[in-house]
Amino acid sequence: MAKIEFTSNDRPTVGIELELGLVDAETMALTSAYQRVEQALPAGTTGVKHELMQCVLEVNTDVCETIDDAQADLSAKLRAVESACERSGVSLWWGASHPFSLWGEQQVTNNERYLGLVEMLQEMARRLITFGMHVHVGVDSGDKAVMICDRLMRHLPTLLAISTSSPFWEGRPTGLQSFRSKVMEGLPTAGLPTLMRNWSEYVWLVNHMVDTGFINTIREIWWDVRPHHNFGTVEVRVCDMPGNLDHSLAIAALIQCLVQSLSDDIDDGAYQHDCHPMMVRQNKWRAARFGISAELVDSFTYEPEPVVEIVPRLVEMLGPTADRLGCAPWLERCERYTRETSWSRRQLNLYEETSDLSEVVRRMTAESRVTEPVRLG
Template structure:
């Protein structure tokens, strides 16, 4: 069996990955233009600007940062570079979990050996992955701690999904959901909520088992909503839809960073692990994907329903000291503001109601998100 070395971090460092759709500025439809765009970017593009499975998407990665503000400054610099290249190519950057009207059947797969083998393995389940998400990495000391945090943070994942939900449309239709992306991702055999793991050894065994039996090609095909990342030495939270703007990205990143640090401190202090039934998390995740900010989330301690604003306010109070320590108090407060106002799903539907045109949804929100 392959031994996986967890490259732990002594500090709760932060890394942010954003996936943005590429659209034709004339039609507002998705455009398989990633290869052309990458050719217009700096030489270090392989490290910070990356193609995804589908050519209509580009991924931007921040440097390893100590604070949310540092990560934001780095991402905004890279975004300006990408925006300038897009302007030359008459492209726009779409901030949302799914595109309002483009069809997955019309999109092109990125021509690499890895992505071709992935499509061969997963067939249509891979071809319809025209989705965009926000991934947040937070450094932790050890693999065992990363696995424990993955288990403890799961009860907070539905709240993160409700706050970030930005994919109400699919194949040109309003799905009735706030996050269609989360349902598409759950169609993959190694996505959605992770399985029970008690320590790093069990995680390594599970990964090796899946590779050796041909269930997956590589460890990179584990797309759980939260997972340990051994190369980076992080807990990676992947449940979020791609939010509609940088303010929301940074607010959600702050919430994730604070939660990981808070749970890490709990583990160090010897706090007893509360046994939250997996069905409670699954139920709340469904509510978040269906209703977004209007979701009634069931409290796993007293089994009473709480609104997303109530949950967000409670988290804001609970994590205030941690946010001050990490220098992200303002960004964490923005999460409470999101819960009381709107997320991407609400904004997209509002533009459609005003204009009656899905092209205007794309056009107006692309302009609103520009740095």
């Protein structure tokens, strides 16, 4: 059985991955323009890569110490990307699903691994025209990474609720605030992870899936939260793509604080309070359906509680951790964002106002820009 080594981190570093849509600057429809944009980037640009589909561009930070570092990193890269997009007749879409483009019209990236995934997963892979944010936080051991993933599961619905930005699918309102999360759950190794007790059990599970031909590599595990052995992190993947950089950084601060707080609990010998997997599952559904208006069942009291009350309590609880990590101002923004209109609701409101999904995309892309946001209407 293959040995999988976990790369230890001695501090809670943070890394952020943003999946952004590429839309035609005139029609606002998704366009398979990644190669065109890539060629327009300045020589030596790093942290920008292709994805499964050519209508997606991923922007990644380097390994950062703080959320402020991540802001500086992403801002510089996004300015370069926005400039390349302008020269290519393309705009960036900050949302977890495109309101009207059809998945069947998008082009798969000509890459051996991606083509193999499409061959194996068929339509379940081809319809993955969704966009998410992934956040990595460094931890010091594989055992701890697995334990944190377990303890973090009850918070995943809250993280989804405050990031929801995918109310439309192929030109129609879905009735959900996060349709992306349901599309992702169509993959055989996506959604909520299985419960695991330690690194050994995780390694056994990965090897079993590879040895039996269920997956080809460990990279084909797309759980909502997972250990990442190469980076030595806990990677949270549940979030929709928020509608701008500031909101993304605020959620990343919440994730960094949660992971560090749970790590401290483990070091201090705190008792592990089990959360029933079905409770997490039903809360994730509530978050996908209602977003920040959801009521999530508390895993201690078993009573429903509004997200708008859960988030302020989390922010208060994590305050001392945020102070240590230097991200308190970012964390505090999460509470404010729960009192504002969510990204999903903003899209729906714009559609009610304009009856034009291309106008929804036009206004949202203009307002999400890092360089000189444009206010329309």
